[in-house]
Amino acid sequence: MHNKLKITGLLSTLLLVLFGFQKNKTTDVSPYPMSESSLLWKIEGNGIKKGSYLFGTMHLIEKDKFLFPKSLEKIIKSSDQIVMEIAGLPSPMEAMKYIMLKDGNFTDFFTDAQLDSIYTWSQEKMGMDKEKFLATFNGMKPFVVVQMGTQMEFVGNTESYEKTIEALAKENEITMLGLETIEQQMSLFDNMTKTQQAEMVMEIVRGDETKNDLTEKMQNMYVRQQIDSLYMMINEEGGIVKSEQKVLLDDRNTAWIPLIKNFVQDKKTFIAVGAGHLGGPDGVIRQLEKQGYKLTPVKLN
DSSP: OGGGOOTTTGGGGOOOOOOBOOBOSSSBOOOBSOSOOOSEEEEEOTTOSSOEEEEEEOSSEEGGGOOOOHHHHHHHHTOSEEEESSSSOOOHHHHHHHHBOSSSOGGGGSOHHHHHHHHHHHHHHHOOOHHHHHHHHTTBOHHHHHHHHHHHTOOSOEEOHHHHHHHHHHHTTOEEEESSOHHHHHHHHHTSOHHHHHHHHHHHHTOOHHHHHHHHHHHHHHHTTOHHHHHHHHHHHOHHHHHTHIIIIIHHHHHHHHHHHHHHHHSOEEEEEEGGGTSSTTSHHHHHHHTTOEEEEEOOO
16 A cells, blocks of 8 residues: 555646736746646747757546656657756655554544544545544654545546656666755745635535546646646646745745756756646746746647
């Protein structure tokens, strides 16, 4: 089961909404929402020596919606380096040290009423009674249960863009780099209050067919490559993601820009991050455009 715990999975659902058409002295900034529909963007201009690419992923997606054509594989293989949110997925043993609580128990985050709901949900959705649930999860952070619940919203066989890209990098001996460390990503959740972490779990527990419908809609919108629409739809869902939008999304986008500028300056770089980071007025695409780069949508075929 631990092999299924994906450190970055939840982050694939963090998307936002705002407005605007802006101009910069150096380049035009795409209107919001943009008319182009694409997950893959070529980065040029601003003095860089080789064209690089920016690609939006979903950290988990059903196999029949997995967009990975030969043209994308060719671009990845021809890159000098690959940059993802973190530089490769951790091994199950390595992941364990980030998902285990240092002090206390899972149950410390919840009221008795919330725990009763969690045990009922666990029995119905995972076939785990209270004793088995506590034996498995009581030493773990609430984030882990959120991850498990998120994965259960997918009805078919799933694929991972991160695993696929990492395999190509290893096979072709391409350097892999990260925009963040695992510690930085996990701190996003560790720094939330106990109440906020509990609410993330309860949002999963309270999920119903509407939640499953949203997951399906997200995937379909991803396949249509409508990154601004995807960004808006997730924002409208509300919950903890929306209330913590600045920390979970906006601040991270801004922190990545100087790193991306350095990565693309001299080397052909393939950058793959969650699609939620591409769209929106403060997304990576528009922030790079404000810095003077030209971003051109590339059709995936």
